[in-house]
Amino acid sequence: MNSDRKPSILVCNDDGIQGEGLHVLAASMKKIGAVTVVAPSEPRSGMGHAMTLGIPLRIGEYRKNSRFFGFTVSGTPVDCIKVALSHILPEKPDLIVSGINYGSNTATNTLYSGTVAAALEGVIQHIPSLAFSLTTYENADFTYAGKFARKLARKVLKEGLPSDTILSVNIPNVPESEIQGVAVTAQGRSRWAEDTIERDDMYGNPYYWLSGKLRLLDDETLYDEYAVRRNYVSVTPVAIDMTNHDELKRIGKWNLKK
């Protein structure tokens, strides 16, 4: 990045182009960089690292009064990053920020999250990337989250990140005065307690809705979900390398034959 120009920042999310958190994040980033917004045309939560293979994608435009302009892609968050880098941006951005998501992306949510996946796709394409989530679905106040996102973005533009790692940030939905601090955390081990709902349609045939609640399993401060429940901002370095390196040795000893 040249120091004589503003950093270029690509902003994406998984809640779609109309997401309030996206608009707050874009406005916040405009204070430190040249911002391009590329987001899904519709909400695409829970898409994980899905990409669109069987159908082609369309690029559109979305404008909301004079303050917000963004490109839309008719696909997943990962599609947005791929299309933004190949067909919308003239060159690679200095930073990708994804969010601000409605709902926390702690623990195993890391795998389900389209917000996190968009940032991971950024790092796959060798661009420092950050994901931001607010820990609520209701009565969201993105004010402090937008401010913290800018602070962290500045830091990352200066310090850099490893070529295989994003920062996934979860921000408690409380006023700034109630934020206890910033905790650098590991992805927690909390998992969803499944609670799939079965219903019958008007013909008497069953259908199923996915549902559930995150059950806290982490009893140590070094995990993300534990931190946010105590009103800390949680910053987790998440890598695209999913290898269990300890397990390499144990499986190696199995001495598997073809």
Add this chain to the structure above:
Amino acid sequence: MNSDRKPSILVCNDDGIQGEGLHVLAASMKKIGAVTVVAPSEPRSGMGHAMTLGIPLRIGEYRKNSRFFGFTVSGTPVDCIKVALSHILPEKPDLIVSGINYGSNTATNTLYSGTVAAALEGVIQHIPSLAFSLTTYENADFTYAGKFARKLARKVLKEGLPSDTILSVNIPNVPESEIQGVAVTAQGRSRWAEDTIERDDMYGNPYYWLSGKLRLLDDETLYDEYAVRRNYVSVTPVAIDMTNHDELKRIGKWNLKK
């Protein structure tokens, strides 16, 4: 698992209920266990860890002559595991096997793969899980892959796996005599060289297809893609914990304030 009964094995994939690799895997597992097949009603490749939130899911049945019976779920591979565990199987299976996928799931493909995601969802739900992929899209011969899958399943039923780790297995598409051995590998650093294709529709409006090729970046034998290109079966322990633990320390030193 009681030793006086056959292990129960759940078989899933991402190529859909009609996938040849699924049928081979189910037939192979029947030799060592009581098999239930639950697979997407349609091919759902590249879905990563996506789950279906906005629409309900349906369960169906699929029969192919007297040899193959499976349940279908109108969603993603991850949906299949969730619905299988909550509404199809009477109790938790002893093992989940996913595949056999058309096309390798090495390197960053680990993140895009629905086959791998189904196995990861299994381990999220505390069930030992394996993912199998054959390294080709054309002229697939699943014979040896099915045989190796059974061998590894037997081993895992005996030895167990950590509660956060699957084995992702990639098998070269060559006759058994050409297989060089079995390598326990780390997820490679190879990434896709993006090659998004732009075309115009009949009205002159552009649309975009995702495309690309995996560019080999790994020059060491301990990586998955390198191993399969040399006709080794690659066995990679993949964890649901994506934390970059080394980076925890470095980011910790940033001493971030709220």
